[in-house]
Amino acid sequence: xxxxxxxxxxxxxxxxxxxxxxxxxxxxxxxxxxxxxxxxxxxxxxxxxxxxxxxxxxxxxxxxxxxxxxxxxxxxxxxxxxxxxxxxxxxxxxxxxxxxxxxxxxxxxxxxxxxxxxxxxxxxxxxxxxxxxxxxxxxxxxxxxxxxxxxxxxxxxxxxxxxxxxxxxxxxxxxxxxxxxxxxxxxxxxxxxxxxxxxxxxxxxxxxxxxxxxxxxxxxxxxxxxxxxxxxxxxxxxxxxxxxxxxxxxxxxxxxxxxxxxxxxxxxxxxxxxxxxxxxxxxxxxxxxxxxxxxxxxxxxxxxxxxxxxxxxxxxxxxxxxxxxxxxxxxxxxxxxxx
Numbered sequence: 001x002x003x004x005x006x007x008x009x010x011x012x013x014x015x016x017x018x019x020x021x022x023x024x025x026x027x028x029x030x031x032x033x034x035x036x037x038x039x040x041x042x043x044x045x046x047x048x049x050x051x052x053x054x055x056x057x058x059x060x061x062x063x064x065x066x067x068x069x070x071x072x073x074x075x076x077x078x079x080x081x082x083x084x085x086x087x088x089x090x091x092x093x094x095x096x097x098x099x100x101x102x103x104x105x106x107x108x109x110x111x112x113x114x115x116x117x118x119x120x121x122x123x124x125x126x127x128x129x130x131x132x133x134x135x136x137x138x139x140x141x142x143x144x145x146x147x148x149x150x151x152x153x154x155x156x157x158x159x160x161x162x163x164x165x166x167x168x169x170x171x172x173x174x175x176x177x178x179x180x181x182x183x184x185x186x187x188x189x190x191x192x193x194x195x196x197x198x199x200x201x202x203x204x205x206x207x208x209x210x211x212x213x214x215x216x217x218x219x220x221x222x223x224x225x226x227x228x229x230x231x232x233x234x235x236x237x238x239x240x241x242x243x244x245x246x247x248x249x250x251x252x253x254x255x256x257x258x259x260x261x262x263x264x265x266x267x268x269x270x271x272x273x274x275x276x277x278x279x280x281x282x283x284x285x286x287x288x289x290x291x292x293x294x295x296x297x298x299x300x301x302x303x304x305x306x307x308x309x310x311x312x313x314x315x316x317x318x319x320x321x322x323x324x325x326x327x328x329x330x331x332x333x334x335x336x337x338x339x
Contacts, residue, residue, distance in 0.1 A: 006047065006198075018228065047199045056114055056116040057116065060087060072098075078101075078317065079103050084113050086113075087114070089117040091119040093119070093127050093153075094122045097126075098127070107135070108141075121147065121153035122153060125153045126154050128158070131160070137192055138165055142169070143169045145169075146171075147171070155183075158315060160311065162324065169197070172203070175202065175203065183212045184214065185214045187312060188225065191223055200229050205234050206237060209237055213229045214245050215229070216246070218251055223256070224256040224258075233272065243272070251335070257278055285303070289302060301332050304332060308328065312324050
């Protein structure tokens with residue numbers, strides 16, 4: 001079984017080291033498998049990889065089968081974890097139904113926590129998935145997500161990554177139904193020697209499908225981040241629109257930032273855009289803030305909050321939003337003390 005994780009759909013030069021996740025993310029032995037049958041949402045691998053998906057399905061110790069019947073509104077379902085688990089969630093949302101799902105990794109300490117989420121968004125449905133990672137710097141975090149949209153379905157995802165010694169995420173969305181959409185907003189703060197690897201893929205099949213992959217982040221210490229964003233226009237997806245955008249602030253000269261925006265086009269009548277910006281804390285902004293009475297540390301906190309707030313504020317739970325802001329401030333304070 002191929003256990004290479006977060007592979008990019010079309011490979012580039014090997015020396016760039018972005019074709020797949022590095023060896024540090026290789027899967028460990030997960031122990032004895034269970035008797036769980038294969039997913040009821042077939043032929044829908046996550047962007048992490050089919051090998052990873054198979055391992056999670058076979059070894060999950062927590063399985064959440066979420067079925068939302070046609071026309072129902074299931075509100076917000078929150079799953080909170082404070083220790084290591086292997087989690088498999090299947091979300092089957094019927095026609096015209098809606099649901100919000102929050103997976104909150106709350107101060108997981110020195111543990112391995114792996115998850116796989118499969119979502120089928122039925123016709124005219126509305127689905128929101130929120131992933132919040134506040135694990136400590138000794139944890140291994142991995143998350144695979146696979147999404148299938150039918151006609152006029154709308155799926156929104158919010159992902160906050162503030163923890164983990166090693167953190168790996170991969171989302172694949174197949175926009176099968178006409179006029180369906182998928183948007184993901186990601187915010188990350190990597191410090192110390194954290195390694196973050198992200199692979200997000202939007203495959204466009206239906207007419208007038210839409211997807212926006214938006215990422216904001218900050219790197220400090222000796223951290224490293226690899227982001228692969230792929231918009232893949234399949235033949236026949238006329239009038240599809242796919243945008244990719246990342247905005248990164250570098251707070252350290254020792255941090256490593258690698259970004260691979262990719263647009264694949266098999267159809268003429270489409271619109272695709274990508275943009276990636278990497279900056280340092282602007283001296284003019286720093287001077288302006290200091291002239292208003294802030295020191296450099298307070299200025300960094302203000303800049304980070306201003307960039308992260310539009311993403312964090314999309315979390316539909318005030319307690320979790322407060323926890324995210326608190327952890328973000330704690331990490332910036334810790335970086336300042338280490339200088």
